Amino acid sequence: MRLAGDFQGTPKGPGAKSMQALYAQLLVGLINGSFYALLSLGLAVIFGMLNIINFAHGALYMMGAFVAYFLLNLGGINYWWALLLAPIIVGIFGMILERTMLQWLTGLDHLYGLLLTFGIALIVQGVFQNYFGSSGLPYAIPDQLKGGMNLGFMFLPVYRGWVVIFSLIVCLATWFLIEKTQLGANLRAATENPTLVRAFGINVPRMITLTYGLGVGLAALAGVLSAPINQVRPLMGADLIIVVFAVVVIGGMGSIMGSIITGFALGVIEGLTKYFYPEASNTVVFVLMVLVLLVKPTGLTGRAA
């Protein structure tokens, strides 16, 4: 009897890496994967439709979190409204960027878009850092999502479970919108041949602006979701964006479903690395990226251009 009790108690030495702990790591990886998926989805939408490599994505994600913070602390507007309002506010900011700057880059080499958006990201981050420092501001988990459940193999905070489910729904809805609806079909057609689509009486520039707004809104939504988990920090996006770009490259630039699946999958792989060899956890994604590029340069789901 005592033996069995001891066995279930404190795992010691190498045996500590039990199956239960492994399940927990898989689930944790899935949570991080949700953020990768949401962010890389936005990037894929923007790249697929606008042909812009949006390096400002991390900064816009950060702005989403900050807008949620301001709404709560200045306007007393809670998390649930922030989930709706922050993507709209940051999306409008994104559309202004597209109207005033990005639209002039249509038809130019990708490098110009990359440099412009990278510059915008640095400016936005610099401004926030100037006023809010670098250590971040606290944002509490909403009361309805506090606490956690005991799953047997781990203690799952309710909020983290919510993040996985919510982002999965948003990802699939976006995929449906672009791949399965008339609006999405117009959009894809406009990317393929803007002149012809314009001849059908569709306002292509407006559609492109709205698409950029949608991609930016997705980034801001991820920002709001992550605010209660991480601190709201000016550099929160800069730390994440490089990994997210690796996700997009692995999934195939511009592929909607590819970026969703790769996002979740890489979260899980990173989680497993944190368990088996934590020192490599921040490089494993890039190692995978190199391997994928060597074998299939268009990415896992990408088609040759």
Next chain:
Amino acid sequence: MNTRSIASLLLTTALTFAAAGVASAQDKTVKIGALSDQSGLYADLGGPGSTLAAQMAVEDSGLAAKGWKIDIISGDHQNKPDIGTAIARQWFDVEKVDAIVDVPNSGVALAVNNVIKEKNGVYVNSGAATSDLSNAQCSPNTVHWTYDTYMLAHTTGQALVKAGGDTWFFLTADYAFGAALERDTTAVVTSNGGKVVGGVKHPLNTPDFSSFLLQAQSSKAKIIGLANAGGDTTNTIKQAAEFGIGKGGQKLAALLLFLTDIKAIGLETAQGLSFTETFYWDMNDQTRAFSKRFADKMKNNAPPTMVQAGVYAGVRHYLKALEAMGGNSHDGVKIVEKMKSMPTEDDLFGKGEIQPNGRTIHNAYLFEVKKPSESKGPWDFYKLVGTVPGDQAFTPLSESKCALLKK
């Protein structure tokens, strides 16, 4: 044309000799470089605030009125040792900097330590934690102010072990600092009869700690020791609360925690954490007066952290030594010797001394984070729990492996 250029050449040469003559007798120019993480995860605890602290130290020294010309420049080492040493070299070779101050991030701090020794400059480190700066890697050019990993281990660490926390699991930042803090704390834990049951090394600047926290949770250790700092520590503490660590009986040991970290975590989550610092703005009238002046000049009106306070005190002491020597000899070893021979005293750290190994000795304070209901202002966070005298908090000379002690 020709005669004019020869004349100007002669004149320049004469002036140069004249200037050199003055320099060797009574040079009263000083250039101080504040090298820090200006924009990353340690920027709020050092960064621009440390530069401000150095500037205030120069103003408060009153040396300008006595004919001294003291300049401060600042640099961003981006937490990268190669960038830190490149800036340090450029400062000595091109900018003719005399002293480098602050330098958080132990990895960068140790690399810069070698450059300053090679260039015979003065190094007043306040930001870095590694106790190696005054131990195995001590240098005749270096003074280490404020805190170090030995002190953290022997105050917070020891207090927790003595209170019954005899099994430890470490979450360690995977670089020089984390390794030093884990090493020094492990020594304290084992020598007090405790046991370290495991640990994880995580990369610097990790946004998500849930994976590591789950491992810590399943280790069943009574204490989860956080051998990390800045943004890494605040993320760990916040996410630990999320995963219900603490409710399960495990206790977090935030071995290194700064004022700005508590602000980032929020009192709701941080309340009750115990930790050690050598300076807090709300200690007495002098610290409050200084902090008020400091906060008024900071962009976000933050009072100084202990690192920034250490920069102020260190620069004040450096300037006192220069004044006592009657001029700036630009000879780092001689100036640091003078600094060591003078007792330290300032409004922020009180009375103290610099030991022969370069370690500044002053009181350390055990604090506890207040409950939200106890806090009366935006930066009112700490409750004083105990005071550890400097000679008990820092490495005893008998245990130091510093080569300077073997004379």
